[in-house]
Amino acid sequence: MATGVTLEIRDLRLYGAAELRPLLGVESEIWRRRLDWEYKGSARLLLEYLDARSLPGFVAVEQGEILGYVFCVYEAHKAVIGNVFAAPRVIGDWSTADSPPRHEVERLLLEQAVTLLTHSPGVDRVETQLLLHPAGEHGATLAAHGFQRAERLYLERMLQRAPAQASQTGSAAPDRSQAIVGGCRLRPWRDAEMQAAAQLIVAAYPDHPDSRINDQYRSLSGAQRFLHNIVRFPGCGSFVPEASFLAVDALSGALAGMVLSSQISSGCGHITQICVAPGYRRRGLAEWLLDEAIAALEARGMERLTLTVTASNGDAIRLYQRKGFAERHRFDAAVWERVRL
Numbered sequence: 117m118a119t120g121v122t123l124e125i126r127d128l129r130l131y132g133a134a135e136l137r138p139l140l141g142v143e144s145e146i147w148r149r150r151l152d153w154e155y156k157g158s159a160r161l162l163l164e165y166l167d168a169r170s171l172p173g174f175v176a177v178e179q180g181e182i183l184g185y186v187f188c189v190y191e192a193h194k195a196v197i198g199n200v201f202a203a204p205r206v207i208g209d210w211s212t213a214d215s216p217p218r219h220e221v222e223r224l225l226l227e228q229a230v231t232l233l234t235h236s237p238g239v240d241r242v243e244t245q246l247l248l249h250p251a252g253e254h255g256a257t258l259a260a261h262g263f264q265r266a267e268r269l270y271l272e273r274m275l276q277r278a279p280a281q282a283s284q285t286g287s288a289a290p291d292r293s294q295a296i297v298g299g300c301r302l303r304p305w306r307d308a309e310m311q312a313a314a315q316l317i318v319a320a321y322p323d324h325p326d327s328r329i330n331d332q333y334r335s336l337s338g339a340q341r342f343l344h345n346i347v348r349f350p351g352c353g354s355f356v357p358e359a360s361f362l363a364v365d366a367l368s369g370a371l372a373g374m375v376l377s378s379q380i381s382s383g384c385g386h387i388t389q390i391c392v393a394p395g396y397r398r399r400g401l402a403e404w405l406l407d408e409a410i411a412a413l414e415a416r417g418m419e420r421l422t423l424t425v426t427a428s429n430g431d432a433i434r435l436y437q438r439k440g441f442a443e444r445h446r447f448d449a450a451v452w453e454r455v456r457l
């Protein structure tokens with residue numbers, strides 16, 4: 117196919133942080149504009165990996181200038197395409213006037229990564245969530261390689277400014293430890309409960325669209341890795357333990373539900389996880405957990421709240437609509453699985 121693009125695609129590990137920093141600077145600005153997301157934490161981590169020359173991926177280079185990159189992460193037999201990005205010539209104009217076109221650079225990078233991974237005998241599964249990219253933007257490339265796509269929504273709602281005194285102390289929430297909803301009490305998140313929280317995830321997501329796009333939801337070890345990433349690493353924002361809660365059965369002490377929150381920019385919180393065990397659903401627990409997270413984020417001065425949800429997850433979408441969330445952006449998750457004959 118004639119593309120008119122004269123690019124070289126090279127191994128990402130040939131490049132260090134200094135060479136990628138300007139591109140990541142442009143990308144951070146686009147994350148901020150499109151998603152209200154401060155990407156700098158993730159960019160910093162990426163730069164560290166780049167300097168360690170340990171990040172598999174590719175860069176697109178034209179006359180010595182790095183126009184775009186794609187990177188992957190390996191997890192046993194699975195690979196995750198973490199991101200593909202090419203800088204537009206003009207920030208804010210993502211569709212026109214680029215030469216070579218931004219979309220074409222990204223397509224070539226994605227093509228390269230997908231071809232490498234799907235031809236690696238040790239890789240049985242490839243996942244990606246192209247959060248920054250509008251749904252369908254790279255759909256043709258992914259479909260051509262046998263990926264299944266699932267649309268995901270990026271939802272947002274406004275929060276109310278907490279009274280000045282509350283935001284100064286950062287803890288306006290009254291003591292709710294005695295309240296009981298649906299037979300459960302709430303208590304703040306504790307790292308010590310990571311194992312029980314991982315068990316809850318596995319119990320909450322069988323035959324669920326999210327466990328089809330992220331296989332970490334299907335096993336205890338996967339769910340532990342998922343939680344570990346949320347709590348320790350900046351990929352989903354900085355974890356806010358004060359706005360993360362567990363719902364616990366008031367009689368048995370069993371973990372029935374949880375909500376985890378992070379901060380993705382100075383005024384914006386993000387729900388990184390909310391789930392309720394099947395036996396405790398339709399008692400108002402998820403709404404209660406969300407209300408508590410919202411109150412705690414408002415007390416910390418957050419003005420907006422975002423989250424992602426798979427478009428086919430009707431139970432969750434009804435909850436979010438009830439709580440005033442509206443769609444801001446739509447993106448693709450995609451999965452490829454090796455068919456063994």
Ligand SMILES: CC(C)(COP(=O)(O)OP(=O)(O)OC[C@H]1O[C@@H](n2cnc3c(N)ncnc32)[C@H](O)[C@@H]1OP(=O)(O)O)[C@@H](O)C(=O)NCCC(=O)NCCS
Binds near residue numbers: 320393
């Ligand atoms: C989505 C999810 C968190 C909802 O949890 P939940 O605790 O059942 O949610 P709620 O009880 O607050 O609301 C669920 C329904 O029960 C109804 N309900 C609430 N209290 C009720 C009560 N006392 N009696 C009867 N119905 C009740 C709500 O009106 C709501 O009805 P709707 O679905 O028709 O709108 C849960 O289904 C889940 O864990 N799913 C799997 C994980 C998941 O998808 N998480 C979201 C990822 S983005």
